[in-house]
Amino acid sequence: MTIRERLASLASGAPAALLALPARASGWGELNMPRGVTDISRKIYDLHMTIFWVCVVIGVVVFGVMIWSMVSFRKSRGAVADVTLVHNTKVEIVWTVIPVIILIAMAVPAARVLVEIEDTTRSALTIKVTGFQWGWQYDYLDDGVMYYSHLDRASNAARELLSGIDPTTVPHYLLNVDHPLVVPVDTKVRLLITGADVIHSWWLPDFGVKKDAIPGFINEAWFKVDADKPGLYRGQCAELCGRDHGFMPIVVDARPKAEFDAWLKSTAAEQKQAAPAQATAAPAAPAPASAAATMPGAG
Amino acid sequence: MTDAHAPDTGHYYVPHHSPYPILGSVALFTVMWGAVVYLNDWSGLWSLIPGAVLLALLFFLWFATVIGENQQGIYNLQVDRSFRMGMMWFIFSEVMFFAAFFGALFYARVLSVPWLGGHGVKIFTNYVLWPHFEGLWPSNGPGHVGGRADGTFNVMAPFGIPALNTLILLTSGLTVTIAHHALRGGRRAMLALFLALTFLLGFTFVGLQIHEYGEAYRTLGLRLSTGVYGSTFFMLTGFHGLHVTIGAIMLTVIWLRVIKGHFSPNRHFAFEAVSWYWHFVDVVWLFLFVFVYWL
Amino acid sequence: MPQQHATTAATHDEHDHKPHGWRRWVFATNHKDIGTMYLILSGTMFFVGGMFAEGIRAELFKPGLQFFDPQFFNTLTTLHGLIMIFGVIMPAFVGLANWMIPMQVGAPDMALPRLNNFSFWILPFAFTLLLSSLFVPGGAPAGGWTMYPPLILQTGASFPMLIFSVHLMGMSSILGAINVIVTIMNLRAPSMTLLRMPLFVWSWLITAYLLIAVMPVLAGAVTMLLTDHFFGTTFFTAAGGGDPVMFQHIFWFFGHPEVYIMILPAFGIISEIIPTFSRKPLFGYEAMVYAIASIAFLSFIVWAHHMFTVGMPLAAQLFFMLTTMLIAVPTGVKVFNWVATMWKGSLSFEPPMLFALAFVFLFTIGGFSGLMLAMVPADYQYQDTYFVVAHFHYVLVTGALFSIMAAIYYWLPKWTGHMYDLKLGTWHFWLSAIFVNVLFFPQHFLGLAGMPRRIPDYAVQFTDWNMVSSIGAFGFGLAQFLFLYLIIQCVRGGARTGNRAWEGAHGLEWELSSPPPFHSWTDPPGEALVARGAAH
Numbered sequence A: 001m002t003i004r005e006r007l008a009s010l011a012s013g014a015p016a017a018l019l020a021l022p023a024r025a026s027g028w029g030e031l032n033m034p035r036g037v038t039d040i041s042r043k044i045y046d047l048h049m050t051i052f053w054v055c056v057v058i059g060v061v062v063f064g065v066m067i068w069s070m071v072s073f074r075k076s077r078g079a080v081a082d083v084t085l086v087h088n089t090k091v092e093i094v095w096t097v098i099p100v101i102i103l104i105a106m107a108v109p110a111a112r113v114l115v116e117i118e119d120t121t122r123s124a125l126t127i128k129v130t131g132f133q134w135g136w137q138y139d140y141l142d143d144g145v146m147y148y149s150h151l152d153r154a155s156n157a158a159r160e161l162l163s164g165i166d167p168t169t170v171p172h173y174l175l176n177v178d179h180p181l182v183v184p185v186d187t188k189v190r191l192l193i194t195g196a197d198v199i200h201s202w203w204l205p206d207f208g209v210k211k212d213a214i215p216g217f218i219n220e221a222w223f224k225v226d227a228d229k230p231g232l233y234r235g236q237c238a239e240l241c242g243r244d245h246g247f248m249p250i251v252v253d254a255r256p257k258a259e260f261d262a263w264l265k266s267t268a269a270e271q272k273q274a275a276p277a278q279a280t281a282a283p284a285a286p287a288p289a290s291a292a293a294t295m296p297g298a299g
Numbered sequence B: 001m002t003d004a005h006a007p008d009t010g011h012y013y014v015p016h017h018s019p020y021p022i023l024g025s026v027a028l029f030t031v032m033w034g035a036v037v038y039l040n041d042w043s044g045l046w047s048l049i050p051g052a053v054l055l056a057l058l059f060f061l062w063f064a065t066v067i068g069e070n071q072q073g074i075y076n077l078q079v080d081r082s083f084r085m086g087m088m089w090f091i092f093s094e095v096m097f098f099a100a101f102f103g104a105l106f107y108a109r110v111l112s113v114p115w116l117g118g119h120g121v122k123i124f125t126n127y128v129l130w131p132h133f134e135g136l137w138p139s140n141g142p143g144h145v146g147g148r149a150d151g152t153f154n155v156m157a158p159f160g161i162p163a164l165n166t167l168i169l170l171t172s173g174l175t176v177t178i179a180h181h182a183l184r185g186g187r188r189a190m191l192a193l194f195l196a197l198t199f200l201l202g203f204t205f206v207g208l209q210i211h212e213y214g215e216a217y218r219t220l221g222l223r224l225s226t227g228v229y230g231s232t233f234f235m236l237t238g239f240h241g242l243h244v245t246i247g248a249i250m251l252t253v254i255w256l257r258v259i260k261g262h263f264s265p266n267r268h269f270a271f272e273a274v275s276w277y278w279h280f281v282d283v284v285w286l287f288l289f290v291f292v293y294w295l
Numbered sequence C: 001m002p003q004q005h006a007t008t009a010a011t012h013d014e015h016d017h018k019p020h021g022w023r024r025w026v027f028a029t030n031h032k033d034i035g036t037m038y039l040i041l042s043g044t045m046f047f048v049g050g051m052f053a054e055g056i057r058a059e060l061f062k063p064g065l066q067f068f069d070p071q072f073f074n075t076l077t078t079l080h081g082l083i084m085i086f087g088v089i090m091p092a093f094v095g096l097a098n099w100m101i102p103m104q105v106g107a108p109d110m111a112l113p114r115l116n117n118f119s120f121w122i123l124p125f126a127f128t129l130l131l132s133s134l135f136v137p138g139g140a141p142a143g144g145w146t147m148y149p150p151l152i153l154q155t156g157a158s159f160p161m162l163i164f165s166v167h168l169m170g171m172s173s174i175l176g177a178i179n180v181i182v183t184i185m186n187l188r189a190p191s192m193t194l195l196r197m198p199l200f201v202w203s204w205l206i207t208a209y210l211l212i213a214v215m216p217v218l219a220g221a222v223t224m225l226l227t228d229h230f231f232g233t234t235f236f237t238a239a240g241g242g243d244p245v246m247f248q249h250i251f252w253f254f255g256h257p258e259v260y261i262m263i264l265p266a267f268g269i270i271s272e273i274i275p276t277f278s279r280k281p282l283f284g285y286e287a288m289v290y291a292i293a294s295i296a297f298l299s300f301i302v303w304a305h306h307m308f309t310v311g312m313p314l315a316a317q318l319f320f321m322l323t324t325m326l327i328a329v330p331t332g333v334k335v336f337n338w339v340a341t342m343w344k345g346s347l348s349f350e351p352p353m354l355f356a357l358a359f360v361f362l363f364t365i366g367g368f369s370g371l372m373l374a375m376v377p378a379d380y381q382y383q384d385t386y387f388v389v390a391h392f393h394y395v396l397v398t399g400a401l402f403s404i405m406a407a408i409y410y411w412l413p414k415w416t417g418h419m420y421d422l423k424l425g426t427w428h429f430w431l432s433a434i435f436v437n438v439l440f441f442p443q444h445f446l447g448l449a450g451m452p453r454r455i456p457d458y459a460v461q462f463t464d465w466n467m468v469s470s471i472g473a474f475g476f477g478l479a480q481f482l483f484l485y486l487i488i489q490c491v492r493g494g495a496r497t498g499n500r501a502w503e504g505a506h507g508l509e510w511e512l513s514s515p516p517p518f519h520s521w522t523d524p525p526g527e528a529l530v531a532r533g534a535a536h
């Protein structure tokens, strides 16, 4: 397509799209934060909703008074200004103190949840997560299992500039990977998150986890998926990390404990034999990008 | 202000129009474009020359004009006050510039290096990524970046030349103050003498710093690239040295003007501006001596 | 303060004879001419930055890559952010300061006229440097306006161009700010006491202080990037004992005050306009002044709320959450005072008032989302999503930008001596106000539903709201051509206005003729005038 054609398609697309929209339900419903499948994610959701409603209430009051004045104090309606009304210590104190109280009332629960989030102790499984340009490396430290996770083939083909492939035909477009992170449900899993080249951020909305992957440093995070909620959960890299920042999704495959243990054993075994082979065939070993050349001692 | 109550001499001067601002912008642009060309290896260092020349010329012309106007007595006390305030706020901005680098120094000393050494909250950083790194200051990091072939380096002994330099700068602060009193008291000879002493001390300081840098590079393995210690050390002392040089040059200019008989006991903004600047450079050095060399 | 008279040169005879032709602009020393140049630059950059934005919205109109390579998309985002902040909002505010402050405090001109022109002329060169980076090998910077290392260190030949253009912008801002402070502190009319100053002047006094305090810090931060890239320093490399996050701390120590630098003058403007069109003095003048001051103070101790996900110690996160939330209090005081000013007023709704009212509504919404972002656990979900994008466009576009439009609608008659086409202005308002919400409100949904920012392509469930947002963007962009047309039309001619263009307008600027004399107050206004001007 030439630029002109593309623009044309865009122009025609606009109204067409609007009409077609209700038909293909692709997102009108997506309005709010997911409640998620961990205790923490639900607590975060509740915080989010409380502060939201607090703001709504304050908004209604403030905007209410404003609209009232706009309606009833118009010059066109013959309103005369009361120029003496320029100061009132009482109300000024009130509308300073009330917000303070509201804010403290909001800060306390927030702090509580935060303290809980920051407590990574007593975890049953520790996985090292390394973000690189552009994918994720998962390393089960205690079990000698390690593998890389990239955007899956179908999405990767469709996302090429003018690929001609309709994204809506691709299952989980841009949210699918070749090798998801496999974890057990009902288990406190601790992540040790770091970056190989630039900063990335490991984000899984349904777990309420987002932590930056800082090169040379390790950040900790944890989650505990509800026992009754095994399944595939999807997220994306949440820190600009270069050209393909938009194309390094995160998929977590939460399995019942027994299934997970079986998977871990077999994979460990496979990787032991494959060890020599893998060394050579290591696909996207975190390649320190061109910057390494300019950054002494990096990589 | 010294002369706030002196009689006012008329009108707030609004210059008619001036070619210097646009010239200055062109000069700055040329300097920076030159730097871009050089840093990208599109050509050699000479690419910096045109801009530098232009800038020097600009400063000369601009200040010459202002000094000229001043000598004509166009400026009233209010204009004088504007200049003073302007200079003070400019110095404040310089303070904040150094603050950024001091911030980096403290962050490295108090947070990042200890973290990398497994102290504080980031135990795993050390345990998984940088085992056997103690994270003690001074440090060029777990990668032992830069330094000698074996990655080691030594820091500068505070109570050698650095201490001497401290003494030099403090003295220069004193001499410039004496010069100021001399100016107020109308003792021109003494003024000229102590002003000369001041910038001579200034240049001596710079000379000694250069010698120190040589030592650091040759024998101590302490270089700009010697990890975060080298980075903070040279950026802080380097920018300070640059400011001392500029200050000393300004003092020299002031001295020449004194010789030409400029400045009256109660109207000498330029002199005061430069001496404020000099004191600022002085104070920065004290912080440097304590936090970079000594502690 | 001694009496003062301005003279255009050493001698009197040249009174009110101004240089003509290109010299008048290039060699300018007159605060109005320089102010005009600032505003023109801002308008031009608004167009450029806006075109980048439209590019972003066009690419995001539907899933799949239609127009740009991802790297270039990141460039669009980066340049859009940098241009809009340093090229549109800040120059516009400095331009307004240049035009209004001398008139409002009773001064002949800015205190340091040559420096004033220098601060301006640095900018066109700064943006030439930045934009020319589009044409060098490796392409323009694509690391986001926040320039985080290590990513930004991967930039190609344009890297030093980015750094130096930021240096230039910094210099310009610092010199400009010095000029503002000195003008306010030293050139006020004798009877213009501090607590008689219009709030626009107050807000700029404090803004200028913020500028001088943080711009050098930004300069330091990018200088460290430069040496890390070219001279082997390791400020931001762990192997050398540095830390990439250190940059974020230094950057945001600048960056957060920066966002208030972009809103305090707006507060000042709104505090001028609402009383005028409520025909009633501002409610709680002193409270307003103290509120601005405390916002400025707090803005220095909240920076890390941009970094909640980098893994700071718990105590640090708690501290920054609390300080951040506190800012809602003084800001609230301002909002409440504006509302109280309207209460029992006699309101009319000319374009300046319309934009001011939209500001109060929409900025408050942006403030609310900001407050939500301040709740650390919730921010873990919001951070780096379109929820943040929605937040800062509500405070920046419907906040800062709308205040600038309000200011132009408010003072344009004073500047040109012509009243503009009020009907057209009202049209411009409604189109802008409606489309801007179509543009940015859905981005809240996108963010909450999980769409990250700074991505050129997205999962299909984000399609619908992105289309809506893009349509809003095209509409809002087009609406601005009305604004451009209206301004040109008004400069060209129109019904003459008296000194006091608006019935309820107070302040010294309205005591001067419209358009005002070349040298605003050659003789400082006396007690009577100042008292009449002081709206309280």
Ligand code: HEA
Pocket (backbone or CB within 6 Å): A055, A058, A062, A098, A099, A100, A102, A103, C146, C259, C260, C262, C263, C305, C306, C307, C324, C325, C327, C328, C329, C331, C332, C333, C335, C363, C364, C365, C366, C367, C368, C370, C371, C373, C374, C375, C379, C382, C383, C384, C388, C391, C392, C395, C396, C399, C400
């Ligand atoms: C003009 C610019 C501006 C302004 C004024 C603000 C104002 C505020 N901002 Fe915003 N902010 C930005 C510009 C601005 N911001 C930008 C550009 C970014 C993104 C940078 C980037 O990453 O690119 C950002 C990002 C940002 C973040 C980081 C988000 C993230 O990346 O994860 C946070 C987090 O705390 C935040 C908080 C706030 C708060 C609490 C305010 C407060 O000042 C708001 C206070 C106002 C109100 C609360 C409304 C009025 C008050 C009342 C009616 C009183 C009663 C109310 C209550 C008691 C609730 N902002």
Ligand code: HEA
Pocket (backbone or CB within 6 Å): C042, C043, C044, C046, C047, C048, C049, C050, C051, C053, C054, C056, C057, C077, C078, C080, C081, C082, C084, C085, C088, C089, C143, C144, C145, C146, C389, C393, C396, C397, C400, C401, C439, C453, C454, C455, C473, C476, C477, C478, C480, C481, C483, C484
């Ligand atoms: C005040 C600053 C400001 C302003 C005004 C805007 C205005 C707009 N912004 Fe922007 N934006 C930012 C500051 C601003 N933005 C910042 C800081 C970022 C973050 C960057 C980063 O992540 O690094 C950002 C990021 C950002 C994103 C996210 C990009 C990404 O994450 O990948 C998007 C996406 O929709 C967007 C859209 C828009 C749109 C559609 C407008 C529209 O409002 C623009 C409409 C305007 C026009 C189309 C121009 C029309 C002008 C004329 C016709 C001339 C008129 C002339 C005169 C009046 C004289 N902006």
Ligand code: CUA
Pocket (backbone or CB within 6 Å): A131, A132, A134, A199, A200, A201, A237, A238, A239, A240, A241, A242, A244, A245, A246, A248
């Ligand atoms: Cu990895 Cu963004």
Ligand SMILES: [Cu+2]
Pocket (backbone or CB within 6 Å): C255, C256, C259, C302, C303, C305, C306
């Ligand atoms: Cu902020």
